[in-house]
Amino acid sequence: MMAYIVRRTLYAIPILIGVNLLTFLLFFVVNSPDDMARMHLGAKRVTDQAIEQWKVERGYDKPLVFNLEAEGLGQVTDTIFFDKSLRLFAFDFGQSDSGRNIGHDIGQRMWPSLAIAIPIMLVGLLVNITFSLLLAFFRGTYLDFWGVVLCVAMMSISGLFYIIGGQVLLGKLLNLFPISGYDIGAHAWKFLVLPVIIGVVSSIGSGSRWYRTLFLEEINKDFVRSARAKGLSEQRVLIGHVLRNALIPILTGVVVVLPTLFMGSLLLESFFGVPGLGSYTIDAINRQDFAIVRAMVFLGAVLYILGLLLTDISYTIADPRVRLE
């Protein structure tokens, strides 16, 4: 397995270079260094000298990817792309264009994101699996039918509706939870309950339908019939055999998102005032802060690759027949 992990890690390098290059090109197609300087310096009373000075200080006065004036290797290394991208591979994110330490900001903002994302994932998994097992258990009955109808209806509703509706209903009308906000320490839980409920409820429709399909596929297989023939109760059949064998596709979906959990949720964090990473990239794009954009895209790519690797490894745990070679 070690060789497999090393091989996959090496595959990741060209992917990350490609992601970096693509981010760089897309960003600079839309924004020139002059635009970035203007955005950072503000709209009022900005002089050409101030723009030049800003670019020089941040190294945006160099050519983008190829320096015709330099010689030898300098033609490649004395460029914005090389300057800004190489150290990412050492996870040195440097400073944002507004002067903040990006690594420090990410370290600070990932915890609130995780505080919401982990409960949503765990509770959501529990609720979705339980609900879909129930639907599978009552398959073909009125409960299954109306359960599926409910799932389809819930899938069809926009996530924004859950957020606003949840805030108005549970926060404003019933006054059960704070509408928005965040805190650290002992009071944190009361701000987390509502976003977690909304996050879980909004995922029930799609999650339960997907898991129900997986369970129904397993439930008609020979080993399930054998289990029943042995005289096992339906609960034991479902939990001990059906659920266990449906774990691989469930793991695929869950493990792949594990590392990206800390990237946060843009909508939830925006509406609930959670100081997480959800809006970090969007805010940076709006502020034309290339340093943050490249750092976050790079990190997202790394985490996605890591997620896929973890998924592969998890298969070997869920199903001993799987071997990574």
Add this chain to the structure above:
Amino acid sequence: MFYSSFSERPKFLDPARSYSANEWAFISQVYEPPLQYHFLKRPYELIPLTAKGMPELLLFDEQGQRLPSDADPSRVAHSEYRVRISPGIRYQPHPAFARTADDAYRYWPLGEDELEGRHTLDDFPYRDTRELTAHDYVYQIKRLAVPGNHSPVAGLMGEHIAGFNDFGEQAKAEQERDRSGDRMWTDLRALEMSGVSVLDRYTYSIRLKGMYPQFIYWLAMNFFAPMPWEAERFYAQPGMAERNITLNWYPVGTGPFMLAENNPNLRMVLAKNPNFHGEVFPAEGTREDREAGMLDDAGQPLPFIEKAVYSLEKEAIPRWNKFLQGYYDNSGIASDSFDQAIQIGASGEANLTPEMQRKGIKLDTAVETSVFYMGFNMHDPVVGGESADVIEIERARKLRQAIAIAIDWEEFISIFNNGRGEPAQGPLPPGIFGNRSGEAGLNPVVYRWENGRAVRRSVEEARQLLEEAGYPGGVDPETGNALVLYYDTALSGPGSKSLLQWYVNQFKKLGIQLVVRSTDYNRFQEKMLKGTAQLFSWGWNADYPDPENFLFLLYGPNSKMEHHGENAANFVHPEYDRLFERMKNMPNGPARQEVIDQMVDILREESPWLFGYFPKGFSLHHAWYRNALPHLMANNTLKYKRIDGGLRAGAQKDWNRPVLWPMVLLGLLLLVSVIPAIRDFRARERSRAR
């Protein structure tokens, strides 16, 4: 405690750099320039803040001889402001001032190992203070000139303060030398700026080239607040920026508040500065202020609030709901909530809805010292008539006038601003000297005065002008088709569609085809700088309450295309420019008003702008929030606010009682729905295998 919210993270808290309202809302409570605006008096009046009195203005001729204060501006070679500050003012407690027992600075110099484990300013437990001196004001003026500080006013101040630009060059060279020698901080005290000097411990002077009467307003802005050199040196130490411990993040001032918590992704907290020098609530105000109880606090020591907590609320809906729950003391009104909060009366006046009144919420309205306008690029041959041909110039002017009549700003304000605005008759908003109201302030090109009010001229009159311009029925004789004009904008997407369509429809009234060229903001800025836009919309928010700050937007040498100035219409009119140069140095009075009237008449006749409207700010506050008088110029008004905490706690309790029965009912329903399922399950378990 005062609770409020902010929607966008402030970018800069360094007074040399910060220039946005959302940043000044915080730092104006911390930093203290020498002057401030009187909280109650209208028109706006400057009064001393840390200064002992108003600055003394001295005028000098070319030979350095003193001139009388009413000297002809053309004779003035230099003017000098002498500012004397009050002794005994002390800075907020700050680690930069902390010293050890042997009088050395406790936190300077710090090695990398000494910074280990320190991530915020709170990780520096020792704090101290020192007295504010004139040196600190001079130090800050020098900071404005340092190119690396990117002060937005550096360009402007370079035009006025003697030796400012030379100092910038000198400081830059010095900084480069220091950096190459691994010194991160350049001591600006050691460098001289010829136009700025310390006369004694509490007095400093600023020498300006020629006259610049508006300079006094700058002395009420944060750019001219004091900066202790120790603070800049403290933050410049190696390793501080990597830990995000910077002057831009942790301000240090003498004001009534200090920034106790700065986490702009969550909240920002201002706490009372224990070293505040003391100030009392003003005792002078208008009759309305007295009737509104504004003078009840006269003579009371400021500030009233111990702590102000601002929470980040990016979305309008939760922000509004939390205001209604009483968790925020004040709020603006988003378009979505407008109908819930405001009802417009029969005569067009804005009133609170019964729901708001029941909660005791109060409404404040004020016409802002801003203008939103649509501009013509005067370099464009069609709308600007940029040529020596008098006939072409006349055609273009008539075209602009016709469009000025056709675009119905009253309708715009009603549809897109919920009535929150006042159609502009000229470039000067109400509250700014030179603005005239009533018939005297009427723009006769666009309006006529009927039955005591301004009535927009008819579309027929606009068509007549269009015909005189050579476009009968809006038809371009060169093509035989409708005249095509181009509107450049950074607006795009579904949210802007109705607005852009409205513009198209306004032009259609004249038979003109308006083509909207939507682009991103970068490209839009580029077009404006290159002068390739034809029509555009723009706005301006006053820096200070002087007509110069609006009329300079159409001053020829400020043209955006040629000089990258703020004259986005690239309007050049020799007579207007001559009058502007005269007006800017005049004191407010009838003579100045006369010049302004002439200038505004030129603008109305030439119509380089469709004057658009002056936005009207609506804000709400709860009954427990006192002294909530809107002040459009001052930003340091938190110290005047008072909160009745008991009233707020009672209201929060009353308004937010948990309602549990729906949840109980939901639980019961779920339980009932499960019963048949359990029955079904048991039946299946007991049934025989099939």
